Amino acid sequence: MKSSIADFAVISPRTLAEALASLRQTPPPVPLAGGTDIMVLLNAGQLEPGVYLNLYSVPELRRPIEVSAGVRDAGTWGAGGADPPGEVRLSALTTYADVRRHAEVRRLLPMLPLAAREIGAVQIQSRATWAGNIANASPAADGVPPLMAYDATVELSSAAGVRQVALSEFYSGYKQTARRPDELITGIRIPVPAPGSIDYFRKVGTRKFQAISKVLLAGLVELGGSREIRKIRLVFASVMPFTYRARKTESVLEGRRLEPGAVSLAVETLRTELKPIDDIRSTARYRLKVACNLLEEFLGTTMGC
């Protein structure tokens, strides 16, 4: 290990209020959730010495996954049954393993368990949290793209109160997020997509598991009766300096009928929209080509449905 832990201190608050109060100190302590990023940096001697805020000691941050009812839509859900599920809420310390084990989430938000399965390995999944993945703001975050494709919002709490920020508005640059230093991600709200929505998740890593993504696409499309694209989300990891929603390509597709011409137009648009990164794990050329391939695969299989 390349760090000396004597350079670090940890605060373990007992309540959320205590935790939020501690974040008002200058400099504020750094939240520590499952540790799967922070402990790696510590080992590599790359963790900033200072004070860390242990979230594990706060019971309010460890609530189980909540599935709440949405607005009844008689047309799709039939009359007389229970309310249809409308939203899933993950708490700050919900792990990937929690999601994989949750039958309802698996059914309602199938991209989440798919992403969870490919994050690290089982040992990582039992520690790593969705909120930590969001807060860490790595461009290679695997959990963020499906959440963004599902139009998730981030619940940010501070001593001053709670605010909701759309995940798609959360990032503004490399490691730049909307979270203020005095705020904590206390939950993630994910609306259940409209019935009949088609999703696509594919992670291209350096190997099958225990891999950092080289390209990842989480996609979600809502088709109308005559196969026109009502709504589409295309979210990429590891291609741009932060999790990237390809809005330009989305807008080219929205309102258009899903047919081969639309696919090639979308791929062409994406090719110019993306400005891929070049790093130790892959090349810009590879990322661009594979990102386009994945989009083609997504739209192609959707058409085949």
Add this chain to the structure above:
Amino acid sequence: MPDVLTTPAYRWVGHNPPRKESLEKVTGSAKYLDDLKFEGCLHGKTVRSTVPHGRIKKISFEPGVPWDEFTVVTARDIPGKNVVSLIELDQPFLADGLVRHMAEPVVLLAHPDKGMAEKAVKRVHIEYEELPAILTIEESLAGGNIQYGKDNIFKKYHIQKGDPESVWPKADVVIEGEYWTGPQEQLYIEPQGVVAVASPTGGVTVWGSMQCPFYVHKGLKPLFNLPDDRVRVIYTVTGGGFGGKEEYPTLPAGHAALLSWKAGGRPVKIVYDRMEDMWATTKRHPCKTRVKAAFTKDGKLLALKVDATMDGGAYVTLSTVVLSRGTLHAFGPYACDHVVIDTRAVFTNSPPYGAFRGFGAPQTIFPLELHLHRAACELGIEPHELRRRNLLHQGDRMATGQVMQEETGLEGLMWKAMDESKYLEKTKAYREHNRSSTRIKKGVALALFFHGAGFTGSGEVFLDSKAGLELTRDGAVRILSANTEIGQGSFTTHSQIVAEELRIPYEMVEVAVPDTAVVPNSGPTVASRTCMVVGELLRRAASDLKEVLVKSGALAGNGHTPSEFRAAAGKYLQRFGELKVYSKYKPPPDVSWDDKTYTGSAYAAYAWACYVADLEIDMATYQAQMKDFVAVQEVGRVIHPVIAAGQIEGGVAQAIGWALYEDVALKQGVMQNCQLTNYILPTTADTPPIRVFFYENPYQNGPFGAKGLGELPMDGPAPAIAAAVAFALGDRIIPRIPILPETILDAIS
């Protein structure tokens, strides 16, 4: 159960008794170096160079660190010679004035607190006058910047048989190609680690994770100017070696001992973390090879020319012998009248490349086998058929002039491998599939090869190894050998051999800890020699021990029960106090080798093999994924089928990594992706089924007929995989490994 085509008539050989050390390993009680506690131990750290070539101008110690609590060692503190005793005396333990590669050790620090020691490393500042560096083979050979000898060449070899130059103009087809194999990180899961206790009065004692205690012993004597008996090196349970713990441990051992020496004999532990281990230690030599081959229209190999250059790094270390083995495997198991092999190892300002399973052979087998695949494609002959038409048979001469005394059996191995892998069906089906499918491309291909067991040429004679046995107090037998258990099962296979020869239960054989103060120098644990060469020494020692017991009258000459053996041993010990029997290496009678002309029998015994790789490439991601792997080999007698299969499977997996995943990204000559998250090893999910089949053609000079097999599986997979990739891509050869998805994309666009 692995498939062994034999009917063993033995009680222990050919069976699978439990490994000698497996109980400790599965319960976590085995003590690896870092598990050992030493009272008052200091933690040693190495401050390393950050330029590839430069003169040290100044070393300064940043204020704010309690330096008075530290033990600090530089080259000036060395009591003896600042040189690692290996083949040449060019590598210092600590850079003195000049650094010749990145990550070269310059200053050593020790402190009782690990975190403090770690922090202090960054507070030592070394100023350099930077000098021009040589970072590639091309730059090394370009002249201009000469840093070794008169041409930067560590060593050259030339093998000549016939005259290829006379053949090129006459041949129907001449095919040329250039190939590249990249460096490979060892990635033993236990990093380098040593503990040393050293002082002028007490001498030097080192415990460590290592393959070759006597290499370390040899290295430490001149460092401290001490005689043999004042230096003691003790093996601790070693978590993987692969060659990475052959020559390298001498450096950290010397470093820990220097720190302890200066710290008044307090124990000093040096354990590298993973990043330091990847950054600083030896890797497989990268190699660039040109192959030229002439054929008749129907695929008869008329002439072969191989020109290979290995990057040796900044010091000679073992490059000359790695190159030698590469040279002697460059021509493959084929009969050819006109062969020229030219090889060289060159200087660069990289950390020295070192021993790594296969030891140069995988680097030259890759280009030859892939070239034959290319030739088959160009000639329109099936790759297996092209091989078959050129195989070496009894009476044929290798490029070195060695005459094949018996059939290699290679053709049978090839048919078996093709049969088990359904090769012929698959080639047909995959061609069909690839014509219609754009999403997935499938490939299957084979490679044929041999691996010479034991040291090259006269190497074993120079080693002059000695191994022995002793009777224990309770009437059992203890093996006395310097050969280490690094996962390959040597303690077990040696015990089986001894038990078999003595006709006693396997449980009655123990293995002494390889400790230079206790065991004789039975040579290094390398070169696929441990079972074949040392195993035979032990078998002979066992035979002699039995004879001594019989002659003394303690043991009947016509068979005995275990309890009779125990009783006899007890009787003998009561009368004579102890019984130790040693045997020394004797070269097989019909083997001779000429180092000057590089002719003769390069190896006394060869293992032969045919491997088949089956894979598919996802054309959305360009990732090649192994689907199946068949490894068929003839290795002489298989002493322990489970261990033997484990060796083959592990070697194949390592070679799959080298071929498809493991990319050492060099910058300034040194690895920059030195974290496991950026250097990609195949996991369980990336490794295909590996199906292993053994044929046995007992070798008369090996114990119960055994030959060496540990390195063999590193040789064949890479060319088979690269050829399968070529197959999948419609005969498009990618002549370099690793074949990453990015490489495939670049190749097809």
Add this chain to the structure above:
Amino acid sequence: MSAPAEEKSSFVINGKSWSGAVHPLKRLLDTIREDVGLTGTKEGCGEGECGACTVFLDGQVVMSCMVPTCQAEGKQITTIEGLAENGRLHPMQESFAQEGGAQCGICTPGMIMAAVAYARDPGSAEDMREALAGNLCRCTGYIRIFEAVKKAMAK
């Protein structure tokens, strides 16, 4: 920071209560090896890639190099030393020994822990390959390990 550093920490390890003064950010791996004194849990990389440090934390498999000790507070930890019961090897340990699942052995404790977790809850991963993908082995090519796990699970 001038650090007051160590705090009282307590947990149950292999069925026995343990408490001691430990820095809260100390890697659980180091606490287990240095403070508790159980060295069966190994460090292969320190970055959560190799799995040699795998232990159970409240029944879940984790990389102990990635767990700060403060997050093990009050929890149940099981290490390789805690698998055998009443001096009898766990079936997984037995089959690793028999099938050649351990070569150099340094990955073995972590590998066995991951294998035991999978055997207890086969639904935790889609297959054995996925369940063990967090544990690197450089010796075996994994084939003997698969044999060992299959055999232990069949028992």
